[in-house]
Amino acid sequence: MDEESVKCKVTIMHTKEEKLAAFSRLMDVQDRLRLQCPWDKKQTFESLRPNTIEETFELCDALMKRDYKDIKKELGDVLEHVMFYSIIGREDGEFDICDVCNQEADKLMFRHPFINWNEEGNWSVSNPDMYINEQGQVVYKEVKSEERRVKNSNDLVTDSSKTQTKKQDDSSLFTLRSSLPSTASAVEKTWEQIKQQEKDGNERVLSGVPDALPSLIKAYRIQDKACNVGFDWQKKEDVWDKVYEEIGELKAELAKEDKENSTKELGDFLFSVINAARLYKLNPDNALEQTNQKFIRRFNYVEDHSLKQGKNLKDMTLEEMDKLWDEAKKQEKNNKN
Secondary structure (H helix, E strand, C coil), X not given: CCHHHHHHCCCCCCCHHHHHHHHHHHHHHHHHHHHHCHHHHCCCHHHHHHHHHHHHHHHHHHHHHCCHHXXXXXXXXXXXXXXXXXXXXXXXXXXXXXXXXXXXXXXXXXXXXXXXXXXXXXXXXXXXXXXXXCXXXXXXXXXXXXXXXXXXXCCCCCHHHHHHHHHHHHHHHHHHHHXXXXXXXXXXXXXXXXXXXXXXXXXXXXXXCCCCCCHHHHHHHXXXXXXXXXXXXXXXXXXXXXHHHHHHHHHXXXXXXXXXXXXXXXXHHHHHHHHHHHHCCCCHHHHHHHHHHHHHHHHHHHHHHHHHCCCCHHHCCHHHHHHHHHHHHHHHHHHHC
């Protein structure tokens, strides 16, 4: 490719019609496979779940590497699973891909009350319990407050408390929908509060955190959700007192050689460090993965150069391995420069 061609090279994006046609083609392929492929025919929610987890982590790997070719491939694999689950839902008479898309669109419109959905197009909602009001906000039609907020039939309330609850709901809903966030962080701050107003949504702030999330990510999401409803440190610097407190308690239990309590204190310490990362707007999962990759690179360097010296790693002294480790660090630093 000559220099002029490189300068003129642009990414050709597809039209909306082409995107819809591609989506339709993928649906047709999956429908045919479900009917004619022995493997596809026997799949269930349960059998697909492990594959979905694997595909999701493969996508995460590609994202960490910023490998666009792999990102495109892994996104396709995840999309395949979304469609597959929708096919099974259709066969069970519960939902199909149309329901999935419409519900997600309704949810996103509801959770962005600062967007005027009466402008810039002919917008609508699919949920019969919702409508777009005169201000362009997606809201629920008149429903009893307890129908949105109470699932447990054992939660008995008096008529007066029902009235008070409804007033509080209406007031908080107005407050959330009357302010126009100007930054991404402002949107995040009201996100959880808006979710609490959803019909058939999560009844508790933390109930939306999946049990199956890896523990590090789960801790971050728990703290993030609690923060979005105001449960947070007033000043981010204050978190370090908690971190130091937790590491002190961990050291005390380790000194006693109490494995059970040491494990608990280790969890508390890690939780506090993750909280500190969140307050300083650092992603602890990304940070840890970067360190994982750095360790792998340096350890591979040590292993490769030990073989060049005709030695097995197990036969090398710690001093010899440390020397190679320092060489790897120096090489990385030189490469950055």
